[in-house]
Amino acid sequence: MCFDDIRPYEDQEVNHYLNVLLKDDLFRQVLFFIFNDEQKVNEISAMLAKVKNKRELQLQFMYPLIEDWIIKRTTSGVSYSGLENLDKSKAYLFISNHRDIILDSAILNYIVVAAGMNTTEIAIGNNLLIYDWIQHIVKLNGAFVVKRNLPARELLTASKTLSAYIRKTITEDNVSVWIAQREGRTKDGCDQTQQALLKMLNLSNKADFASGFRELQIVPLSISYEREPCGISKVEEIYKKEHEGYVKTQADDLKSMAFGLTRPKGRVHFAFGKPIDAQLDEIAKSENPQESIQKLADQIDACIYRNYKLWPYNYLAADMLDGKTKQNGEIEESCRAKFSELLDDMVATIGQGDPECQKRLFMQMYANPLLNKEKVAKSKILS
DSSP: OOOTTTSOOOHHHHHHHHHHHHTOHHHHHHHHHHHOOHHHHHHHHHHHHHOOSHHHHIIIIIHHHIIIIIIHHHEEEEEEEOGGGSOTTSOOEEEEOOOOTTHHHHHHHHHHHHTTOOOOEEEEEGGGOOSHHHHHHHHHTTEEEEOOSOOHHHHHHHHHHHHHHHHHHHHTSOOOEEEESSSSOOSSSOOOOOHHHHHHHHTTOOSOHHHHHHTTTEEEEEEEESSOTTHHHHHHHHHHHHHHOOOOOHHHHHHHHHHHHHSOOEEEEEEEOOOSOTHHHHHTTSSSHHHHHHHHHHHHHHHHHHHOOOOHHHHHHHHHHHTOOTTTTTSOHHHHHHHHHHHHHHHHHHOSSOHHHHHHHHHHHHHHHHHHHHHHHTSOOOO
């Protein structure tokens, strides 16, 4: 099976496409936006022109960029847990909740490189490849393309190709893969794995249900931002969909990418779960494949909920929605004041509509991770 239309660029293509990028006026504008200094841009361009493979690109350009321009400038620190449960010599399929278009996978790769592991290949929807320079930069950084919005027959063919590519990458190339648990970012803070994702992964399975998913080595990954990336934009999108029949455009995606990269995110935590393995035999005993798929989705969700790092805003939002003060003595007044400022800023930025409804949507976005974690703690789903 040929994967040329979806695969990342290979090492022997890296120098060519970097030099294509450096001739692209839009990419040059991006470099000036990041570095804001002509001499620095020229130095970076000269360095990039000499890069020969993906590892050089990661270590010389992407890793320092993520650390200096994103983590140090827009977060209060990045932490992680659970990597001790993984074998650095093995490949895994990281399935995570999806909060930010670029940051989720970018910070993941920053973490695994810092921990001495190889970078993962990442799934990106073709709807985000708005310009040539975006396609080049993501494919240079190990992204493969998920084709969306196709007619039914073409979509099935594309899904089979995607499934085969992911399985080959993990089982034959021994390279880890990251994919979001759903199409599109979670807007309401309620993370749920779509059955369609797992059905797609199963299309390349030549064994039984449990064996086929076991060889993918699924690791649920919980991504938690203290301040929701693009939180205001997400509330505005939900509100307009409910009240105005809003339809998202490519320009909205581009704006979300820029906001996610540049706006404050507070503390950030990535929690790696244990590979889903022993549970698969029990899941496979379900009456039909559809039920097995849903139980596997529930297992992934339960792990993501359990490992999700909760912040004071999560507790505060839940209290405010409930009209109670469960966490009254645990949350500092400065935190309450800051959250109140975020609510007021959100309403002012949106600038139209029902402020109370918008505030409720904003609070639900922060409260749902806590509510889901409490719910799964009472469930019978095994960790």
